Amino acid sequence: MEREISALYEPKRNNEIRIFESSDEMSTDLAEYISQVSEISVKERGYFAIALSGGPLVSFLGKLCEAPYNKTLDWSKWYIFWSDERAVAKNHAESNYKLTKEGFLSKVPILNGHVYSINDNATVEDAATDYEFAIRQLVKLKDDWVTYITDSPQPPPERITFTLPVINSASNIAIVATGDNKSEAVRLAISDNADGPDNPSSLPARMVQPTDGKLVWFLDKAAASSLETENDDAFEQHHEY
Numbered sequence: 530m531e532r533e534i535s536a537l538y539e540p541k542r543n544n545e546i547r548i549f550e551s552s553d554e555m556s557t558d559l560a561e562y563i564s565q566v567s568e569i570s571v572k573e574r575g576y577f578a579i580a581l582s583g584g585p586l587v588s589f590l591g592k593l594c595e596a597p598y599n600k601t602l603d604w605s606k607w608y609i610f611w612s613d614e615r616a617v618a619k620n621h622a623e624s625n626y627k628l629t630k631e632g633f634l635s636k637v638p639i640l641n642g643h644v645y646s647i648n649d650n651a652t653v654e655d656a657a658t659d660y661e662f663a664i665r666q667l668v669k670l671k672d673d674w675v676t677y678i679t680d681s682p683q684p685p686p687e688r689i690t691f692t693l694p695v696i697n698s699a700s701n702i703a704i705v706a707t708g709d710n711k712s713e714a715v716r717l718a719i720s721d722n723a724d725g726p727d728n729p730s731s732l733p734a735r736m737v738q739p740t741d742g743k744l745v746w747f748l749d750k751a752a753a754s755s756l757e758t759e760n761d762d763a764f765e766q767h768h769e770y
């Protein structure tokens with residue numbers, strides 16, 4: 530059964546919300562989604578490039594390390610980037626690279642040369658410049674690809690991060706959120722009627738809108754709990770909004 534929420538949100542081109550009973554079900558679908566996107570990309574372009582954040586996302590990738598994906602995916606064609614990294618050493622407990630290495634990269638045969646980690650031996654500003662330079666050697670995208678901040682509201686304060694033009698240039702964007710502590714942010718990011726911050730830049734997820742691609746939200750029931758629905762009984766649901 531599906532919860533009917535499509536009528537409550539202004540339709541946007543190529544956007545979809547998927548809501549699951551649990552984060553486990555969500556990660557199963559996320560793995561299938563990534564598998565399909567990667568197969569299409571390898572077929573059409575000869576490679577698959579994915580930019581990862583840190584946080585719980587990395588554990589959700591765990592299903593890709595298991596059957597059937599560990600055997601069926603063409604890992605030799607995968608390229609790994611970080612859309613967001615903390616300016617700490619690669620072996621630091623707060624490094625997104627370390628998290629990804631331990632939770633994902635060490636479990637699948639992705640080539641070391643295809644893993645584009647961020648320089649941990651430079652200032653945060655130089656690391657952003659270096660990373661942009663490295664990516665510019667590989668792909669044609671827009672200006673201002675990688676930037677940095679030194680005042681993250683949560684520690685550690687220094688981060689290197691993709692800019693919106695780069696994110697919005699992707700063919701496929703997945704935003705993954707679980708837990709009820711994310712529900713208000715999810716509501717503010719998705720709902721056109723939400724009483725949110727007047728300045729959209731204070732909620733960057735609202736500005737994620739692929740120019741020529743598709744955006745899919747992967748939410749568990751708890752993270753979706755503040756979205757208005759007409760039928761609260763049902764999960765999993767897939768709908769366009």
Ligand SMILES: O=C1O[C@H](COP(=O)(O)O)[C@@H](O)[C@H](O)[C@H]1O
Nearest residue numbers: 581582583584585613614615625
């Ligand atoms: O600081 C970070 O956190 C986010 C998400 O973490 P969450 O626990 O709030 O879901 C992560 O995506 C980002 O890459 C990381 O640097």
